[in-house]
Amino acid sequence: MTIKPHPHRERRERHASRRRLWGRAKGKPLSAHQSNLVQELLPTLAALPGPLSHFGGAQSVSLEIGFGGGEHLLHLAKNEPNCGFIGAEPFLNGVAKTLAGITERELDNIRIHHGDVTEVMAALPKNSLDRIYILYPDPWPKPRHYKRRLIQEDFIAELYRVLKPDAPLYFASDIISYVDWALARILRHGGFEWTAESSSNWLTPYENWPSTRYEAKARREGRTPHYFTFIKA
Ligand SMILES: C[S@@+](CC[C@H](N)C(=O)[O-])C[C@H]1O[C@@H](n2cnc3c(N)ncnc32)[C@H](O)[C@@H]1O
Structure with missing residues (x-):
């Protein structure tokens, strides 16, 4: 006999995963x-399980959250062949584009999580990442949608947990x-120092910055x- 979940519970669970x-x-198709590439290459580059296990001899391991079309992730991986990069992105078309970029550039230092970055973060030990990039996260500009924003108190606590001490968190928007919103919450956490000394600092692109599709738009x-650059204290 199959036991069906109570309809209210089912609705609640669907709602929880949507949230x-x-x-x-x-x-588009x-x-x-x-x-x-999605069928054949993606499974061989999957970041999970064991996100760090892919980068045995790497000098450092960094995470890019919501890499979109992969412009920045590919740029980093090409410029730093001895470092490992994990990218998380639920948008399939962006993942497919990035996979094409990986093959064109013959990169072997990227692992991809096609899905929610919180799944990767949950699988990472404390103090394990050398850099985290959050570049143009979905803005959700309407106040009634603010709760959908990636930057929330519990998410910041996870960023803090997985970063190594003295390691940078990059946030652009x-x-x-x-x-x-992000500045107030990240500083309120208390575990990050903001490196900016003047507005010219936060209005100047990061060093060696390739830009991204969203930024161009x-x-x-x-x-x-x-x-913004924050350092884990
Ligand atoms: C506005 S786009 C920016 C993409 C890219 N960083 C750029 O600058 O072009 C935000 C991206 O974050 C991704 N995203 C949203 N929620 C996410 C999550 N929980 N984990 C990983 N990526 C996420 C979206 O799918 C989207 O591609």
Whole structure:
């Protein structure tokens, strides 16, 4: 006999999983080449289980959260071949694009989690990452959607847990209400130091910055990118 969950419970559970991951999971249909990469290559590059186990001799291991089309992740991996990079992204089209970039550039230092970054973070030990990048997280600009934002108290606590002491957390956004939101919450946590000394610091792109697709759109539409660096105390 199959026991069906109580309908209210089922609804609550569906709601709980929706609450964890907002945004697009898929866009236009993948090309045959992209589908093939997702079927064949993605499983061989999966970050889970054991996200650190893939990077035995690496000088450092970094995480990019919501890498979109992978512009920044690919750039880092190409420039730092002796370092390991984990990227997490639930949007399938972005994952497929990044897989194509990995093969074109013949990179062997990226592992991908196609899904929610919190799953990767939960599998990481304390003090294990050398850098974390959160570049243009989904802004959710309407106040009634603020609770969907990635930056929340429990998420910041996880960022703190997985970063090594003295390691940087990079956060960039072009949406002023999110910039204020993130700054206030990350500083309120108490475990991060903000490195900025003047506005020129947070208005200047990170060193060796390749830009990203979302950033290019923000600039085209007249919004100002803000680049924050926090150090885990
Ligand atoms: C506005 S886009 C920016 C993408 C890219 N960083 C850029 O600058 O072009 C935000 C990305 O975060 C991803 N994202 C949203 N929630 C996420 C989560 N829980 N874990 C990982 N990525 C997530 C979205 O799918 C989306 O691709």
